[in-house]
Amino acid sequence: xxxxxxxxxxxxxxxxxxxxxxxxxxxxxxxxxxxxxxxxxxxxxxxxxxxxxxxxxxxxxxxxxxxxxxxxxxxxxxxxxxxxxxxxxxxxxxxxxxxxxxxxxxxxxxxxxxxxxxxxxxxxxxxxxxxxxxxxxxxxxxxxxxxxxxxxxxxxxxxxxxxxxxxxxxxxxxxxxxxxxxxxxxxxxxxxxxxxxxxxxxxxxxxxxxxxxxxxxxxxxxxxxxxxxxxxxxxxxxxxxxxxxxxxxxxxxxxxxxxxxxxxxxxxxxxxxxxxxxxxxxxxxxxxxxxxxxxxxxxxxxxxxxxxxxxxxxxxxxxxxxxxxxxxxxxxxxxxxxxxxxxx
Amino acid sequence: xxxxxxxxxxxxxxxxxxxxxxxxxxxxxxxxxxxxxxxxxxxxxxxxxxxxxxxxxxxxxxxxxxxxxxxxxxxxxxxxxxxxxxxxxxxxxxxxxxxxxxxxxxxxxxxxxxxxxxxxxxxxxxxxxxxxxxxxxxxxxxxxxxxxxxxxxxxxxxxxxxxxxxxxxxxxxxxxxxxxxxxxxxxxxxxxxxxxxxxxxxxxxxxxxxxxxxxxxxxxxxxxxxxxxxxxxxxxxxxxxxxxxxxxxxxxxxxxxxxxxxxxxxxxxxxxxxxxxxxxxxxxxxxxxxxxxxxxxxxxxxxxxxxxxxxxxxxxxxxxxxxxxxxxxxxxxxxxxxxxxxxxxxxxxxxxxxxxxxxxxxxxxxxxxxxxxxxxxxxxxxxxxxxxxxxxxxxxxxxxxxxxxxxxxxxxxxxxxxxxxxxxxxxxxxxxxxxxxxxxxxxxxxxxxxxxxxxxxxxxxxxxxxxxxxxxxxxxxxxxxxxxxxxxxxxxxxxxxxxxxxxxxxxxxxxxxxxxxxxxxxxxxxxxxxxxxxxx
Numbered sequence: 001x002x003x004x005x006x007x008x009x010x011x012x013x014x015x016x017x018x019x020x021x022x023x024x025x026x027x028x029x030x031x032x033x034x035x036x037x038x039x040x041x042x043x044x045x046x047x048x049x050x051x052x053x054x055x056x057x058x059x060x061x062x063x064x065x066x067x068x069x070x071x072x073x074x075x076x077x078x079x080x081x082x083x084x085x086x087x088x089x090x091x092x093x094x095x096x097x098x099x100x101x102x103x104x105x106x107x108x109x110x111x112x113x114x115x116x117x118x119x120x121x122x123x124x125x126x127x128x129x130x131x132x133x134x135x136x137x138x139x140x141x142x143x144x145x146x147x148x149x150x151x152x153x154x155x156x157x158x159x160x161x162x163x164x165x166x167x168x169x170x171x172x173x174x175x176x177x178x179x180x181x182x183x184x185x186x187x188x189x190x191x192x193x194x195x196x197x198x199x200x201x202x203x204x205x206x207x208x209x210x211x212x213x214x215x216x217x218x219x220x221x222x223x224x225x226x227x228x229x230x231x232x233x234x235x236x237x238x239x240x241x242x243x244x245x246x247x248x249x250x251x252x253x254x255x256x257x258x259x260x261x262x263x264x265x266x267x268x269x270x271x272x273x274x275x276x277x278x279x280x281x282x283x284x285x286x287x288x289x290x291x292x293x294x295x296x297x298x299x300x301x302x303x304x305x306x307x308x309x310x311x312x313x314x315x316x317x318x319x320x321x322x323x324x325x326x327x328x329x330x331x332x333x334x335x336x337x338x339x340x341x342x343x344x
Numbered sequence: 345x346x347x348x349x350x351x352x353x354x355x356x357x358x359x360x361x362x363x364x365x366x367x368x369x370x371x372x373x374x375x376x377x378x379x380x381x382x383x384x385x386x387x388x389x390x391x392x393x394x395x396x397x398x399x400x401x402x403x404x405x406x407x408x409x410x411x412x413x414x415x416x417x418x419x420x421x422x423x424x425x426x427x428x429x430x431x432x433x434x435x436x437x438x439x440x441x442x443x444x445x446x447x448x449x450x451x452x453x454x455x456x457x458x459x460x461x462x463x464x465x466x467x468x469x470x471x472x473x474x475x476x477x478x479x480x481x482x483x484x485x486x487x488x489x490x491x492x493x494x495x496x497x498x499x500x501x502x503x504x505x506x507x508x509x510x511x512x513x514x515x516x517x518x519x520x521x522x523x524x525x526x527x528x529x530x531x532x533x534x535x536x537x538x539x540x541x542x543x544x545x546x547x548x549x550x551x552x553x554x555x556x557x558x559x560x561x562x563x564x565x566x567x568x569x570x571x572x573x574x575x576x577x578x579x580x581x582x583x584x585x586x587x588x589x590x591x592x593x594x595x596x597x598x599x600x601x602x603x604x605x606x607x608x609x610x611x612x613x614x615x616x617x618x619x620x621x622x623x624x625x626x627x628x629x630x631x632x633x634x635x636x637x638x639x640x641x642x643x644x645x646x647x648x649x650x651x652x653x654x655x656x657x658x659x660x661x662x663x664x665x666x667x668x669x670x671x672x673x674x675x676x677x678x679x680x681x682x683x684x685x686x687x688x689x690x691x692x693x694x695x696x697x698x699x700x701x702x703x704x705x706x707x708x709x710x711x712x713x714x715x716x717x718x719x720x721x722x723x724x725x726x727x728x729x730x731x732x733x734x735x736x737x738x739x740x741x742x743x744x745x746x747x748x749x750x751x752x753x754x755x756x757x758x759x760x761x762x763x764x765x766x767x768x769x770x771x772x773x774x775x776x777x778x779x780x781x782x783x784x785x786x787x788x789x790x791x792x793x794x795x796x797x798x799x800x801x802x803x804x805x806x807x808x809x810x811x812x813x814x815x816x817x818x819x820x821x822x823x824x825x826x827x828x829x830x831x832x833x834x835x836x837x838x839x840x841x842x843x844x845x846x847x848x849x850x851x852x853x854x855x856x857x858x859x860x861x862x863x864x865x866x867x868x869x870x871x872x873x874x875x876x877x878x879x880x
Contacts (some may be wrong), residue, residue, distance in 0.1 A: 016385045018388065018391060019374055019375050019382075019387055020488070021391060022375065022387055022390055022391050022423065023380065025376055025391070025394045025395075025398070026380070026394060026427075028398075029397055029398060029401065029427075029430075032408060032422075033401075033411050033412045033430075034412065037409075041411075045417065048417060051378065051380065051420065053379065055516070056514070056516050056517070056520050057513065057516070058517050058520070060520050091513065123378065124379030124380075125378045125379070128377045141764075186610065227582065289735075299517075322378060323377075323378070325374060
């Protein structure tokens with residue numbers, strides 16, 4: 001066992017910069033400590049270990065942020081916006097005027113990752129990522145603090161995502177363009193990507209307009225073990241075992257991984273054909289063991305005659321977008337920016 | 345201009361381990377943006393430690409639950425310390441496989457070859473670009489440090505004026521600024537703690553003052569105190585100096601009684617017991633009364649300490665008796681609880697306790713007067729008083745804050761010399777609690793009401809005490825203690841018969857000794873009723 005472990009450690013070290021390796025390995029080890037074999041989770045220790053940052057109404061690097069509690073759910077949303085050009089307006093949060101009356105300013109609703117269990121909107125890694133997203137895409141970003149498992153199982157995260165979508169759609173101060181509406185995109189990494197899909201599916205059914213989905217190595221799965229899972233198990237920070245644990249913690253008790261939440265185009269899934277599902281940008285990291293499920297998802301969208309673009313980053317590991325020290329990061333930002341600003 | 349410039353400039357240079365122009369103390373800016381403080385030069389070492397931890401966890405999966413439930417996790421931002429503390433936990437609880445060497449630079453055999461291939465194995469993109477960013481970060485850092493201090497003062501001023509919303513927004517700005525500063529040492533570290541304390545004062549004072557050290561478990565307080573004792577010489581100096589004075593005061597007496605106002609683990613007393621054992625003419629009968637908070641879990645921790653000390657005394661043939669007095673506050677102790685005998689020579693030992701009595705608003709029969717009153721009635725041969733040499737009891741918040749900022753900056757500077765972990769980390773938490781009490785609390789909850797030597801002189805003089813010279817012996821021995829235990833920078837000074845220990849000419853702790861002035865109206869020995877000494 002020890003021998004194969006060394007090999008695993010060395011492989012991941014070869015493909016990511018040193019500080020990225022330290023960051024993701026640190027998470028991996030902390031998460032190993034937090035997950036208990038009986039399926040419970042050490043939430044107290046997790047909150048203590050999680051590095052959090054406050055919002056900042058004074059712009060830093062051209063982006064400012066503030067927190068807003070949705071009164072209906074009691075959950076926090078953190079909103080990021082590009083800083084106003086006029087310095088005199090810095091530090092003032094305007095909840096009356098729309099983002100613009102002439103231009104279209106995309107609003108990206110972002111669901112952070114963490115396999116449904118970890119992290120929050122105010123986790124440092126996600127706050128930093130959302131800031132970069134807002135700055136690069138010149139978009140408003142709303143990062144949603146959804147309820148996490150195992151304390152809150154399916155469908156809590158989807159319900160919270162839906163509530164966030166309705167909330168965002170109804171904010172006049174997030175409107176833009178000559179048609180004065182909120183131009184919404186859904187985005188998320190890992191479990192956040194999974195949430196984005198399911199919220200978009202509901203939006204399509206209930207005819208709420210979502211302009212696009214951005215799924216960053218989304219978390220999907222299924223009962224059978226795919227080739228990529230077997231080949232990459234334990235090699236790049238992630239193991240099949242931990243994936244199984246998170247699904248057991250999220251899915252209703254007694255359910256298996258072919259549940260449509262986990263496997264939307266699997267034996268219990270359904271086609272989205274005929275629905276007004278948003279166009280999707282699906283980003284797959286070539287060293288992510290879940291990739292076969294993500295590729296199956298892309299196929300499922302195609303079979304439902306939905307518009308999907310696959311961005312396959314061959315040498316990327318999970319979490320490549322946390323630190324801007326690799327080409328995959330810049331590639332991703334450019335793709336997302338084009339995706340939400342199609343006319344630029 | 346690339347749209348990613350804003351992305352790369354946040355936090356400055358990345359962790360390019362290949363770049364040798366990185367200053368050793370420079371923290372990795374990208375990891376800082378993720379909430380972690382790791383020096384660029386430490387990255388490789390930290391990575392190795394992470395690998396060791398992973399291997400250790402793989403080899404002893406049963407112990408992982410112990411890491412979650414029993415281990416104490418310190419500052420998770422400092423990945424290096426966090427990983428090390430987990431590794432030491434695992435070493436203690438599991439039997440480590442013997443093939444893991446102790447030297448941190450080696451790893452399990454096959455892996456070594458890969459890392460010797462070194463920098464090629466780590467893909468560092470855009471290395472040349474980052475070199476420029478390093479110099480920019482340095483200048484920014486210094487500037488940011490100064491800005492932080494200014495912002496701290498502005499924030500404290502707003503708090504004093506009651507402008508909490510503005511103060512709150514300054515907190516956010518300071519926290520953002522902190523990410524550009526090295527917070528593992530220097531002004532960055534101190535600012536980090538003070539920003540935290542201000543934040544608590546503004547947003548959640550109740551959790552500090554009524555959930556804080558006042559009601560933190562005595563066990564926790566003892567652990568922190570012990571690590572503070574180990575990490576820097578202040579407490580050792582206090583014990584050493586007080587013991588010397590007590591030893592001299594007990595000369596010629598056969599029955600002696602030491603009253604310790606804060607027993608903790610009784611760290612001060614083994615040295616005294618041993619010194620008494622070696623006394624020419626033989627040791628006296630030693631009684632020790634230790635005051636401390638009651639143990640919440642049914643343990644009698646005072647008694648446990650007493651038993652250990654008794655065992656030591658027995659081993660050096662000193663007749664010894666111990667009594668524990670459990671009290672939440674010093675003002676709750678009544679002299680009859682101490683059971684002082686008529687023929688005993690009494691020494692009262694107060695290490696950083698008297699200032700806790702200064703919290704009451706009333707001037708008539710204030711707790712400090714009451715306590716000093718009954719101490720005087722005991723007519724002790726000596727009262728040793730050790731106090732923080734600082735003016736943290738001023739009524740104006742801004743004055744207190746400014747004084748505390750300089751005092752604790754100096755103290756943190758002096759801690760830099762300590763390399764022991766986790767002593768240093770826990771010593772910092774010990775200091776942090778003091779800072780929080782000074783900055784966040786008011787009224788009775790604020791117990792850290794440090795006053796400088798000059799004020800204590802006046803107060804004790806008024807209460808009927810006169811100073812005893814600590815003597816040149818004490819000075820010489822304190823200086824010697826420093827050379828044995830500590831780094832350059834600490835200095836002992838003598839000030840009108842009292843000794844202070846400080847860092848680079850700023851005294852941080854003052855030790856003095858006192859005796860009751862004989863009162864013509866009352867007989868020597870015990871007075872059973874409380875007389876009013878205010879007339880003196």
